[in-house]
Amino acid sequence: MSTPDFTHNQARSARGVAFKALFALCAFLSILTTVAILATLLYDAVDFFAAVSPVEFFTGTEWVPSNEVYGVWPLISGTLIITIGSAAIALPIGLLTAIYLSEYASERRRAYLKPALEVLAGVPTVVYGYFALVYVTPALDRIVPIGTFNAFSASIMVGIMIIPMVSSISEDAMSAVPDSLRQASYGLGATKFTVSTSVVVPAALSGILSSYILALSRAIGETMIVAIAAGQTPRMADLTDPGGMFLESVQTMTAAMVQIGASDVVGQSTEYKSLFAVGLTLFVITFAMNLFSEWVSSRYREVYR
């Protein structure tokens, strides 16, 4: 809120009110969008749950839409595998990158590195999916026997895509750590390593945590990479073989949606409506994570501002 408008000319303020109303309408459109998302998802999801019991949907361990078997767990399991795989890549690398940018890099180097990192997030995901399928999978196949479609190369690509999300938000948090904390630590004879890992990272922890949650949420919602490279095989994770489950094809929630969306299922079928039930599940999960991340980062803001 800036300076108030002190003018009292009637004709002028009538026009002013009209413009204000117009701009307000634009802003309220965002709320309308959220309502519309919820309404469209719920509208068909309610129909779906009239045909398929929610108990079957949320507890079922088999997803075979062609046979009218709708248990969402294989899709959630596939999504979790990709999320864990990409997190294993993006969270440590993103954090280390943020430490480099915030604590080690010169002003000049940072000016080149930050935009270069942002390119990673700007590459269309269909391109990453293609890279995973055509270059990464054959390269991995030379080391371990791996399927044409597998969770491993998809995870690598999703991980690379979300690195900038972790690094840029974490770096903001680390830059906000007051310099006096660093100076105090140096005064005690600490090295830069100790200052970074024992002072800066703990002090910026809530910002880092918030970037992690946001990145995981992005990984859960990522669609094209997994639809192209991870394949379309809905299956439950075999927990007795943690390494093996990355080597085979999985289907995530988003990939299942693409599969149904790209096929010619018609408007009133249960399969079409299952799209909205899966979409609603995905929306609720990511929305909750985004809110949680917002909450964590707002808590951190209170500390240093």
Add this chain to the structure above:
Amino acid sequence: MSTETDTSDMTEGSEPAFGRVSRSKDVAFRWLTLAAALLGIVALAALLANVAVDAVGWLTWDFLTGMPSFSNPYDAGFYPAIVGSIALMLLIALITFPLGVGAAIYLEEYASDGYLTRFIQLNIANLAGVPSVVYGLLGLGLFVGLLNLGFGTLLVAGFTVSLLILPIVIISAQEAIRSVPDSQRQASYGMGATKWQTIRNVILPRAMPGILTGTILALGRAIGETAPLIMIGAPTAVFGVPNSLFSKVSAMPMQIFTWADRPEMEFQYGVVAAGVVTLLVILLSINSIAILIRNRYQRRT
């Protein structure tokens, strides 16, 4: 590095509270963080080099101006997808620019700092994190199902992707408007200008380079979106250019997705590589325009 302590002259008793100071650990950590910062960039560069090499021989004039094919890779063309993407982008720009700037003006210049404003702000931040495939479902349910604008038409695709990038446009326009110094607003009011006159004559001209940069970057994002197009039933290939808002439209990423599905090596390592290079070149040109605008503006201030 001047603050580092030399370990050589330290006796056991004067050890600092942080434990033994290790210079080698410090140097190793510095290299580790640098390696992490470069890892993603190097990986992407290697993949880009691969795809560029594979595209050689396939990225021809016939490819750029020909119609798509799924049977003969040597006949496959990208023309309808390129024109479709550009038409889609223009439509999205026409929708998101006024809406995004309007919303940003309201939030920055008019709205009071109350619960409602904070709620709208939080809502916009959340919308920016909604998966794009969910926006596709919104388009399918609302524009195709309820408003009956037709599967995969230019209009439906435009509306759907517009809603998807609108939060990004609003957030970047807000940042641009916020960076206009308050003294300029005060000066305008001091001259007797109304709020609208101040916005039109002072704030918008000052914020415009920032707003344009943000909008163009968001359009770059829009051009790569695939999942929402699949959801709203965009055709896997069209054999003509769109000539009305109700024409069926395909787009570059959509065409790449359907070609990548073909098992033939000529498609996977040739045609798709050429498509990917074309998409990235167009994307890069768009982003360069944004960066040019930003740099010109930064030099002036």
